Amino acid sequence: MGTIQFKALTFNYSDQTQPLFDHVTLQFDASWKLGLIGRNGRGKTTLLKLLQHQLPFDGQLVTNLDFQYFPQTVTEPTQLTRDILMQLGNLDNSTFWQVERELRLLQVAPEIVWQPFASLSPGEQTKMLLALLFIDDYHFQLIDEPTNHLDQEGRQVVANYLRQKAGFIVVSHDRHFLNQVIDHVLAINRADITVHQGNYQTWQTAHDQQAAYDQQLKGNIKRLTKTAQQKAQWSHEAEKGKNAASVKTESANLDKGFISHRAAKVMKRATTIANRAEEAIEAKQQLFKNVEIAAPLTINQRPLKPGQNVLSVDELVLQQDGVILNQPLSLTLEAGQQVALTGINGAGKSTLIKALLALPATDHITSSSLHP
Ligand SMILES: Nc1ncnc2c1ncn2[C@@H]1O[C@H](COP(=O)(O)OP(=O)(O)OP(=O)(O)O)[C@@H](O)[C@H]1O
Ligand SMILES: [Mg+2]
Structure with missing residues (x-):
């Protein structure tokens, strides 16, 4: 099917001071089933818009694929569902059977296409719009949060449906759903976007290992910071000792050269160690910049009286x-x-x-x- 590649993608909305994506390089295969994950506001929907060239960006998008986006915009929901689907899918009476085929796979009674779109339940509307995506094999699908309006059973039906399809990016915060559907993870992290083979669980395991390693790293940084402070203190004291020696008595002055030489050596060593410690801290802190850390959730509740x-x-x-x-x-x-x-x-x-x-x-x- 081909590949999709971003080269040095850089983008921010006009009111953003920091780029949402900063020289991001990314490549994936068009036959993959990708789950796009990332915290709220990390840029998942924006990335799907960039793939469709709906927003101007710096860098390059290399692909020869056509994209389709879910959820499609329904401008007149009071119209018959069938008419809306025909317009959106560029279909006519002779080709509408393709939608009916997909609707059966999604376990929706095809008769409800004769109802106005607005009268369908949100779950039914979701399935109607999903059915349009896979009527042909020519497009790569960008599916943004299909599980939002679906109950548990509906999610399972859509999971089974998508598992049989290929060539899509699906955004979902439902990890159980993703685990059933995807074979690759596209993770928007704080500083980059990474591609991992496997489902959500595979990614989670790797992420947990990274989190444990980071915890260790934090301990190291703390220790190194303490060492750096200690060394800086020694260096400072050695310098003080050298100056004090230089103003002592004549006999002491005889030793000045020796003390000065010793103090200079100690100071040099201490400074080198302090610099090294600082470099090590800096290097380790760089590693942190890319790691997602969830802020603790706090709820401000009015305290209740006992028995209330x-x-x-x-x-x-x-x-x-x-x-x-x-x-x-x-x-x-x-x-x-x-x-x-x-x-x-x-x-x-x-x-x-x-x-x-x-x-x-x-x-x-x-x-x-x-x-x-
Ligand atoms: N049209 C816009 N104009 C300005 N800022 C925007 C616009 N759309 C989104 N943003 C901002 O860009 C960032 C990314 O938004 P986006 O909707 O892509 O995130 P998301 O990962 O899809 O989030 P969610 O999980 O909540 O759907 C957010 O900070 C958002 O506030
Ligand atoms: Mg979004």
């Missing part, structure tokens, strides 16, 4: 446009408890959270009916 509940709802029923959305729900959330809210797409998880957020902040809430 975070949340208590009694017989909560949500209504929307007069339609009752759930069975009466009663729950108590105590301080320190961690609760997972699970449910299939469309079950009402976000609606419940929004309703809970809209509740007045009192110590104990009893409500029989809430309107989200």
Whole structure:
């Protein structure tokens, strides 16, 4: 299929003082299944835009491939899904079967293409747009966070689907998903972009080893810094001793040459050691610049009184446009408890959270009916 190569890629948005990418060199094969990983804001989406020449950059992109990007922009979501897919995929009635074939692989009933796009669930919309990518083999796919709106089952279906395809970069923060799908990792680090063979787990293992090594390195730097400070102190004291000797008595002056010579030797040695230590520290600190360190997550919580509940709802029923959305729900959330809210797409998880957020902040809430 060919290769994709960036040579000395340098890019920053106009309001950024530091380049997002600084002389990055990168090469990968167009038949690979790449997982693009990196912390939020590291530049994953930007890199996909650069590949499509949507943003001007310094350096060179060498490839003869055509790229397709997910999620495609749907400008008029009130239109029939089928019409939207035809426009986006440049298809007609005689070629639309290619989309239907992909939809079956994605376990979506092809009939729903007759519904307006806006009426589909976010998970269904995701699958519709994904189905368009692989209707032909000519493009290299840039798939930006396909798992965002998918429930657990949907993610599994898409993972199985992508595993059978090749020639794509997928961005996802879901490591389980990536482990099933990719055969290479493209990692945006603090100072460069690296390519690794294997899945997310392979990369994670290598990364953990690097982190352990860095920990060791930190200890070394600390020790070297202490040594450098000690040597600098010795050097300073030797210099002081030399000056003191030069103003002593005449008899002492007889020894001046000797003391001065000795002091100079000690000082020279101490200075050399201090310089060496500083060089070693500098070299080791350079190594650190490229290592991702996650800042600890802190949550500022209002302390609760003993026995006080975070949340208590009694017989909560949500209504929307007069339609009752759930069975009466009663729950108590105590301080320190961690609760997972699970449910299939469309079950009402976000609606419940929004309703809970809209509740007045009192110590104990009893409500029989809430309107989200
Ligand atoms: N149009 C823009 N104008 C100015 N700055 C931008 C623009 N788009 C993105 N950025 C900045 O560039 C950096 C990289 O953004 P980008 O969206 O590529 O990151 P990302 O890795 O895709 O993040 P995420 O994981 O949150 O999707 C961020 O600091 C972001 O704020
Ligand atoms: Mg992004």
